[in-house]
Amino acid sequence: MNRSQVAFVVSFxxxxxxxxxxxxxxxxxxxxxxxxxxxIILYGLNTxxxxxxxxVTGESSWGLMDDLKHILTPQAFALTLAxxxxxxxxxxxxxxxxxxxxxxxxxxxxxxxxxxxISPNTAIYRFALPxxxxxxxxPIGQHISVSAEINGKDIMRSYTPTSSDDDLGHFDLLIKxxxxxxxxxxxxxxxxxxxxxxxxxxxxFNYSPTLATSIGMIAGGTGITPxxxxxxxxxxxxxxxxxxxxxxxxxxxEDILLKKELDELVDVNPDRFTVYYVLNNAPEGxxxxxxxxxxxxxxxxxxxxxxxxxILMCGPPPMMNAMKKHLEELKYPAPRTVSxxxxxxxxxxxxxxxxxxxxxxxxxxxHIGTLLPTGYQINPVLANNPKSxxxxxxxxxxxxxx
Numbered sequence: 001m002n003r004s005q006v007a008f009v010v011s012f013x014x015x016x017x018x019x020x021x022x023x024x025x026x027x028x029x030x031x032x033x034x035x036x037x038x039x040i041i042l043y044g045l046n047t048x049x050x051x052x053x054x055x056v057t058g059e060s061s062w063g064l065m066d067d068l069k070h071i072l073t074p075q076a077f078a079l080t081l082a083x084x085x086x087x088x089x090x091x092x093x094x095x096x097x098x099x100x101x102x103x104x105x106x107x108x109x110x111x112x113x114x115x116x117x118i119s120p121n122t123a124i125y126r127f128a129l130p131x132x133x134x135x136x137x138x139p140i141g142q143h144i145s146v147s148a149e150i151n152g153k154d155i156m157r158s159y160t161p162t163s164s165d166d167d168l169g170h171f172d173l174l175i176k177x178x179x180x181x182x183x184x185x186x187x188x189x190x191x192x193x194x195x196x197x198x199x200x201x202x203x204x205f206n207y208s209p210t211l212a213t214s215i216g217m218i219a220g221g222t223g224i225t226p227x228x229x230x231x232x233x234x235x236x237x238x239x240x241x242x243x244x245x246x247x248x249x250x251x252x253x254e255d256i257l258l259k260k261e262l263d264e265l266v267d268v269n270p271d272r273f274t275v276y277y278v279l280n281n282a283p284e285g286x287x288x289x290x291x292x293x294x295x296x297x298x299x300x301x302x303x304x305x306x307x308x309x310x311i312l313m314c315g316p317p318p319m320m321n322a323m324k325k326h327l328e329e330l331k332y333p334a335p336r337t338v339s340x341x342x343x344x345x346x347x348x349x350x351x352x353x354x355x356x357x358x359x360x361x362x363x364x365x366x367h368i369g370t371l372l373p374t375g376y377q378i379n380p381v382l383a384n385n386p387k388s389x390x391x392x393x394x395x396x397x398x399x400x401x402x
Contacts, residue, residue, distance in 0.1 A: 098131055098133050098134050098135070099137075100135055100136065100137020100138075100165075101129050101130065101134050101135065101136055101137055102136055102137040102138060102144070102198075102199075102200050102201055103199070104199065104200060104201060104202070105199075106199065107147060107197045107198070107199045108197070108198055108199070109195040109196065109197055109198075110127040110128060110129065110171075110195060110196060110198055111127065111128050111192075111193050111194065111195050112125060112126070112127055112128075112190050112191070112192055112193060112194050112195070112196070113126045113127060113128040113170055113192070114126040114192070115190070115192070118174070118257060118258070119254060119255075119257075121176055121177050121178075121188075122174070122175070122176045122177070122257060123174075123175065123177075123187075123188075124162065124172050124173070124174050124175075125172065125173045125175060125187055125190065126170050126171070126172050127170060127171055127172075127173070127196065127198075128169065128170050129168075129169050129170055129171065131169065132168060132169040133168050133169065134168065134169055135165040135167075135168060136161065136163070136165060136171040137165065137201070138161060138164075138165070138171075138200060138201050139201055139206045139207075140164070140206065140207035140229060140230060140233045141203065141205040141206050141207040141226070141229070141230060142160075142200070142201040142202060142203040142205065142206070143158045143159060143160045143161075143200065143201070143202050143203055143226070144158065144159060144160075144161065144198050144199065144200030144201065144202060145157070145158050145198070145199045145200055145202055146158070146159055146173075146183055146196055146197065146198060147197040147198075147199070148182075148183055148186050148196065148197065150182050150183075150186065155182045155183055156183075157182075157183040157184075158202060159173050159175070159225070160225045160226040160229055161173055161225075161229065162174045162225055162228050162229060162232075162258075164229065164232060164233060166236070173187075174222070174224075174225050174228075174257065174258070175187045175188075175222075176221070176222050176257075207230050207233060207234070209234070209237060209239055209240035209241070209242060211242070211310065212242060212308050212309055212310040213241075213242065213243065213306075213308040213309065214242065214243045214244075214245070214303035214306075214308070214309045214310075215230070215234075215242055215243070215244050215245070215303075215309070215310050215311070215312060216245045216246075216247075216298075216301075216302030216303050216309065216310070216311045216312070217230075217231075217244065217245065217246040217247065217302075217311070217312045217313070218246075218247045218249075218293060218298070218302075218311070218312070218313045218314075218315065218323050219246065219247070219248050219249070219313075219314050219315055220248075220249045220250070220293075220314070220315025220316055220319045221249075221250060221251075221255065221257075221315060221316070222257065223313075223314030223315040223316075224248060224257050224258065224314075225314075226312075226314055227246060227248075227312060227314060228258065228261075228262075230244075230312070231244055231246070231262075231265065231273065232265075234272075235265055235268075235269050235272060235273060241272075242272070243271075243272050243273075243303070244272060244273045244274075245273075245274050245276075245301055245302050245303060246262070246273075246274065246275045246276070247275075247276050247278060247289075247293055247297060247298065247301055247302065248262070248275060248276070248277050248278070249277075249278040249279075249280075249289075249292075249293050249315065249319065250277075250278075250279055250280070251279070251280045251281055252279065252280070252281050253279060253281075253282070253283050253286070256277060256279075259277075262275050263275070274301065276288060276289060276297065276301040277289065278290070278291070278292070278293050278297065280292075292319075292322070293319070293322070293323065293326075294326075295326040295329060295330065298323075298326050298327070298330060299330060305330065305331050305332045305333070311327060311332060
């Protein structure tokens, strides 16, 4: 439950209690004055015989009004004021956020506030916003650009924060560092207080509760980050009824990022969210998938094709190529791009083909939807490299750099 929802629940119950207390107070005062609440509606009505209508007067109703004026004591006024104050406080709490910090036209620097180690080469990097009540201002489904000068060259990568605008005063980036990486290695060397340059939002995809009735997701490695952003946003919205299904592939068990959180989300939302893990090197007793993500697994664990169903994908390009083939054979519509990598202003459109995530290739896509980038840059070498195409049986893992 997010901050706004908590504020609403607290204010709702507080107001209800105050109104109930006020009603009981007024009821008691009326009873002490000789009026029963069930009889009040009769006051002022003609209860005499129509043949004696000339004897009817309005004294009863005016007498009640005089008594009500007497009953409206300072205590009743105080209770009414409490109701107004409660509503005012709710509005202040629910809308106290400052304007979004991100500016798509300007680079800004943010200091590292905290580093949460996930594994030896993976961590969540938490960056502070200028004010504790600030929000990043990133729409669900979009990403940010990170820039740094490395060896005299300006290097830029795109990342999808795992945090949302419900997280005030900071934003989180889940990053896996590579020995030969540029930006990812730079992140691993950051110390608390060090700053990074950020610009965004980037992309044209915006998630909404009405996007689809069911969404299937296929993620490999760090490709989980854009999926997690959407999963969190959907599941914490009580008005969102979208059903989510995730197939998450990795090489080893220890490579599964944020598994504990994913499993907890399944436990809390069993009717809306499912996860099926696939490992290339499965440990003894493993109950998930083994090897590559297969067509029958997609058919079993993802929603069937329909007009109101979408399939999100993010992972290594060979894996994505294999998944596209599986989806086509299962009669899913062909993917279309609405979040273009050209937004990064790195290379022209003609170089779209392979993607490089700091030494590991990653490609993202949405059948009937979008491309969701996370921590990668177009690699022009792969555009004419036959090794980046035509893989048959493909491992659900990141590839070594070319």
